[in-house]
Amino acid sequence: MPRACNCFTRAWRSSPIGLLNVWLADQVRRAMEATRGQLLLERLLPGVARAALKDPLSLLDAPRSVEATLLVTDLRGFTSLSERMEPGDVFEMLNQLQGALSEAVHACGGIVDKFMGDGMLAVFGATEPGHDHARRAIEAVRRIRAALDEQNRLRSAGLRIGIGVHSGTVVAGCLGGGSRLEFTVIGDAVNTTSRLEAMTKDKGVDVLVSEETVQRVPEVTFEDLGVAPVRGRQQGIRVFTLKS
CATH class of the missing domain: 1.10.1220 (Arc Repressor Mutant)
Incomplete structure (x- = not known):
């Protein structure tokens, strides 16, 4: 028995x-x-959890098209720093760094779609649609800057960051099945946001924000950096940076 x-x-x-x-x-x-x-x-995934509690079947329905603001980050200097560390220490440090950045996203009502090594994709407005997703994303940028400053102070690390922010239409829904189900967003807006983040190196700034996002937050002051070509798009886009 x-x-x-x-x-x-x-x-x-x-x-x-x-x-x-x-x-x-x-x-x-x-x-x-x-x-x-x-x-x-x-x-x-606080936003996904709240949506699931309100309407559990809604996340399993057919993917839906929504207006959202995307935010992509990439830590600069982490690879060279990690080369002098033990693998376990590298993982612990990255876990704490990404945890601090994701907390900044969550505090502004966003969700972390995925971590990509020392990079991150976050989305605002995908699970709880509203007109303030761009404003919340910009507030998250400020919090991310503060979180990284604090981590650098604690570790004397000297890490920098690149951040791209863009608003547009995405397809949001769950991918996979069975025991593996993942909420995610896809679309050209995601690709554009990633390219804006990469472009921060060329522009010598830590944040690049598209005109589509800037137009949604008229109360915020940005510096206009002009029109920049974006790979994969026939026309360039006007980009801005957030000074404070």
Whole structure:
């Protein structure tokens, strides 16, 4: 007889109360596991978790087209810094750095779509549509800058960052199936945001914001850097940087 059955059999023979205690303990364990899972989901993907709680089937429906603001980051100097460290220490440091940046995103109502080594893709407005997704993305930029400054102060690391921000239409939905299901966004807007981030090196700034995003936040002051060619697009786009 399996061990679990032996436990129930011994509990029943000793007392019906013993069987009840075993059942209650199992229910408490299941509830704790469900709570831990929900807390983990809320920590990693707060926007997705809230949307799932409101309407669990909505995330599994056909992908939908939404207006959103994308934010792509890339840590500069991390590779050279990690070459002098043990692999375990590199992973721990990257985990803490990316954790600090993702907290900045979450604080502004965004979600981290994915980590790409020392890079990150975040999206605002994909799970909770609204007109303020661009404003929240710009606030996240400010928080990311502050978070990196704090990490550099704590570690004397001297790391820098490149950030691209762009607003546009994306397709949002769940990819995969079975035990592997991932919420993500795809579309030209994602590619454009990534290219803006790469362009920060050429422009000598830490942040590049597209005109599409700037137009959505008239209360914020940007510096106009002119029209820049973007690979994959026939026409260039006007880019701006955020000074403070």
